[in-house]
Amino acid sequence: MKKIKIKKIFIEPVNVELDEPFRIAIGTKYSIENALVTVVLDNGIEGYGEAAPLESINGENQATVLATLKSCVDFIKGKEIIDFRAISKTLKSVFWAQVTARCALEMALLDAYTKVLNIPMYQFFGGAGNKAETDYTIDIVPPDVAKVNAKKLSKEGYRVLKTKVGKNIVDDIDRLLAIRDGAPGCGITLDANQGYSPAEALHFLNELEKNDIRPIMFEQPVIKSDLRGMRFVKDHTSVLIGADESVFTSADAINVVLAGCADVINIKLMKSGIIEALDIAAIARSANIKLMIGCMLESKLALGCAVHFAAGQGCFDFIDLDPHIDPAREPFTGGPVYKAPCYTLSDDLPGIGCQKR
Numbered sequence: 001m002k003k004i005k006i007k008k009i010f011i012e013p014v015n016v017e018l019d020e021p022f023r024i025a026i027g028t029k030y031s032i033e034n035a036l037v038t039v040v041l042d043n044g045i046e047g048y049g050e051a052a053p054l055e056s057i058n059g060e061n062q063a064t065v066l067a068t069l070k071s072c073v074d075f076i077k078g079k080e081i082i083d084f085r086a087i088s089k090t091l092k093s094v095f096w097a098q099v100t101a102r103c104a105l106e107m108a109l110l111d112a113y114t115k116v117l118n119i120p121m122y123q124f125f126g127g128a129g130n131k132a133e134t135d136y137t138i139d140i141v142p143p144d145v146a147k148v149n150a151k152k153l154s155k156e157g158y159r160v161l162k163t164k165v166g167k168n169i170v171d172d173i174d175r176l177l178a179i180r181d182g183a184p185g186c187g188i189t190l191d192a193n194q195g196y197s198p199a200e201a202l203h204f205l206n207e208l209e210k211n212d213i214r215p216i217m218f219e220q221p222v223i224k225s226d227l228r229g230m231r232f233v234k235d236h237t238s239v240l241i242g243a244d245e246s247v248f249t250s251a252d253a254i255n256v257v258l259a260g261c262a263d264v265i266n267i268k269l270m271k272s273g274i275i276e277a278l279d280i281a282a283i284a285r286s287a288n289i290k291l292m293i294g295c296m297l298e299s300k301l302a303l304g305c306a307v308h309f310a311a312g313q314g315c316f317d318f319i320d321l322d323p324h325i326d327p328a329r330e331p332f333t334g335g336p337v338y339k340a341p342c343y344t345l346s347d348d349l350p351g352i353g354c355q356k357r
């Protein structure tokens with residue numbers, strides 16, 4: 001490949017109001033406060049990357065991400081685009097804890113690199129397929145609202161609904177009963193976002209069973225560091241147990257495998273970055289652990305990158321890449337075509353396929 005250098009890098013905030021506040025066990029978000037990286041190559045090609053920090057999950061916020069990204073500019077400028085792995089490795093050693101910022105840089109570099117190769121990004125990730133079907137998340141809302149939402153989502157074509165639990169067991173069960181009433185034909189996945197103790201998690205599953213509700217999967221029932229507690233839950237239920245917050249790095253994935261505490265690992269690009277996500281996927285596959293891909297609150301750029309990742313790798317049993325931004329407010333155009341509940345990737349758009357509005 002001809003030597004192509006990174007000529008310029010631009011860093012800017014991305015702010016989008018959400019139509020509805022997004023409530024989970026560890027906090028509420030009213031707007032998306034992300035950051036955008038644009039790399040410009042000396043042949044004129046532009047690559048875009050997005051950081052979607054969620055402070056309660058990864059300790060980063062928009063201000064820290066912008067500061068981190070700005071401090072990387074001089075290091076990256078002048079490097080060759082083909083060296084994206086070496087660049088990523090150096091950034092990881094310096095900004096170990098700033099993973100969402102690093103993810104945005106990797107995304108921008110890979111977007112540019114796959115545009116140079118003139119291939120859609122899913123082909124870079126393995127090219128297993130160009131489609132991905134997502135679930136949709138119903139967050140912590142009153143049962144009547146959950147029922148209406150479930151009915152509406154099922155009508156739109158969603159076959160799996162995910163709901164956030166872990167705040168209050170009685171309310172959680174009422175919401176699940178309402179979701180089942182609203183969408184009796186849909187599968188249900190649960191995410192406690194570390195909200196229960198091991199005993200509470202099992203009590204919760206038992207109560208669901210009494211009400212004839214059998215979730216497809218139960219994500220992060222207990223606090224992320226309590227792998228023994230998660231193993232206790234897994235050993236006392238036949239519901240698939242997923243590790244999300246417990247796995248940020250490939251070393252975390254190995255610890256989860258060794259602890260035998262999960263049936264599923266949830267990969268999020270914003271937790272691991274893109275290069276390390278490939279390692280985590282390989283570890284999970286090798287250990288016969290199922291894969292899930294999830295998201296934070298991202299625009300169609302970073303969501304699109306995750307769709308390319310899941311479709312291209314082709315080994316994801318659970319896809320949780322539901323868009324939460326009103327299309328009219330999206331800061332990008334193009335990208336994966338979304339017709340609920342499926343994304344389709346075009347072979348005619350290189351990279352992620354998104355353009356700045």
Ligand SMILES: [Mg+2]
Pocket residue numbers: 191193219220244245266294
């Ligand atoms: Mg989760």
